[in-house]
Amino acid sequence: DGGITQSPKYLFRKEGQNVTLSCEQNLNHDAMYWYRQDPGQGLRLIYYSQIVNDFQKGDIAEGYSVSREKKESFPLTVTSAQKNPTAFYLCASSIVGEKINNEQFFGPGTRLTVL
Amino acid sequence: GQSLEQPSEVTAVEGAIVQINCTYQTSGFYGLSWYQQHDGGAPTFLSYNALDGLEETGRFSSFLSRSDSYGYLLLQELQMKDSASYFCAVDSNYQLIWGAGTKLIIKP
Numbered sequence: 257d258g259g260i261t262q263s264p265k266y267l268f269r270k271e272g273q274n275v276t277l278s279c280e281q282n283l284n285h286d287a288m289y290w291y292r293q294d295p296g297q298g299l300r301l302i303y304y305s306q307i308v309n310d311f312q313k314g315d316i317a318e319g320y321s322v323s324r325e326k327k328e329s330f331p332l333t334v335t336s337a338q339k340n341p342t343a344f345y346l347c348a349s350s351i352v353g354e355k356i357n358n359e360q361f362f363g364p365g366t367r368l369t370v371l
Numbered sequence: 372g373q374s375l376e377q378p379s380e381v382t383a384v385e386g387a388i389v390q391i392n393c394t395y396q397t398s399g400f401y402g403l404s405w406y407q408q409h410d411g412g413a414p415t416f417l418s419y420n421a422l423d424g425l426e427e428t429g430r431f432s433s434f435l436s437r438s439d440s441y442g443y444l445l446l447q448e449l450q451m452k453d454s455a456s457y458f459c460a461v462d463s464n465y466q467l468i469w470g471a472g473t474k475l476i477i478k479p
Contacts, residue, residue, distance in 0.1 A: 287465065298375075298458055298469035299414070306465060314466075346413060357419035358402065358462045364413055 258283045260363035262347050267368045269334075269341075277332045277366045279347035286352040288330035289360065292316060293344045305330055306352050334368065342370045373397045375470035377459055382476045383449055391444045391473045393459035401462040403435050403442045408472070409455045417444070419462070449477050 260281040269275045281288065287306045291299040301314030305324040319338025324330050334341045344367050348360040375395045383389040393403065402421035406414040420426055420435035420442060432445040446453055454477045460467040 296379075296471075298471040299460075299467075300469070301466060304466065352465070357416075357421075358404065358467070359416045359419070360414075360467060362413035362415070 260347060260349055260361055262345075262363035262366050264366060265364065267366055269368065269370050271370055272336045274333055274335050275368065277334065277345055277347075277368070279330045279332065279363060280328055281330075281347075281349045281361075281363075282328060283349055283361060284327070285349035285361070286327070287350045288324070289348045289350075290314075290320070290322065290330070290332045291346045291348065293346060293365075299346065302332065341368055343368060373461075373463070373468050375459055375461060375468060377457075377470040377473045379471065380474045380476065382478065385449055385451060385477055385479050387449050388445065388447045389449060389475065391446075391457050391459075391475070393442050393444075393470055395440050395442075395459070395461050395468075395470075397461045397463050397468055399463040400437070401464070403433070404460045404462060404467065405431075405433055405444045406458045406460060407455050408458065414458060417457075421462075446475070451477055451479070453477060 263278045289304040290302040300316050303322040305311035321333045346365045347363040350360045377393045404419045405417040408414045418433040425434045430447045435442040456472040456474050458472045459470045
């Protein structure tokens with residue numbers, strides 16, 4: 257079955273530690289995205305990538321870093337520079353180029369809690 | 372700036388019809404999308420309007436007026452499983468710009 261996987265589902269980290277969230281897709285999509293969602297709010301774009309070895313900052317990139325070494329993978333690192341990292345993190349992917357509806361497909365999310 | 376406005380909460384009765392409005396102000400516009408998100412879950416795609424008019428997909432319909440920068444999602448024959456948050460999102464040059472979401476509460 258094609259889809260997007262994120263791991264882990266729940267993650268706890270001590271303040272001051274870096275942590276990496278995994279995102280893998282087997283949909284053969286070129287574009288991948290990372291969003292942050294806080295309670296009762298919409299999705300805010302952290303980073304996105306339209307092609308391997310290239311990525312762009314979104315609206316709230318400060319304190320985060322990404323890599324795109326493979327088409328299937330787009331890991332997100334939450335660094336100690338992110339002042340308020342507790343949130344629900346969602347990874348998504350989509351087709352680039354001939355867009356019909358720009359539908360984004362989402363993984364199940366990782367809920368990060370900083371203790 | 373870029374912004375999308377939608378009501379924070381809407382309440383309806385099972386079996387009824389409900390409309391969720393969305394107004395937007397963005398620098399680029401290719402289309403308006405709607406997504407559904409159940410509590411603790413991931414958003415799932417519902418519909419997309421690139422041109423003015425109504426798009427129908429089963430019990431759900433979506434409308435767009437580009438001249439008014441306005442769209443809505445119409446849900447008919449409401450079921451308890453439709454209780455969720457609904458987000459409008461503007462397709463703006465390879466990015467989606469998201470509204471804050473509307474929580475739909477359905478009463479029996």
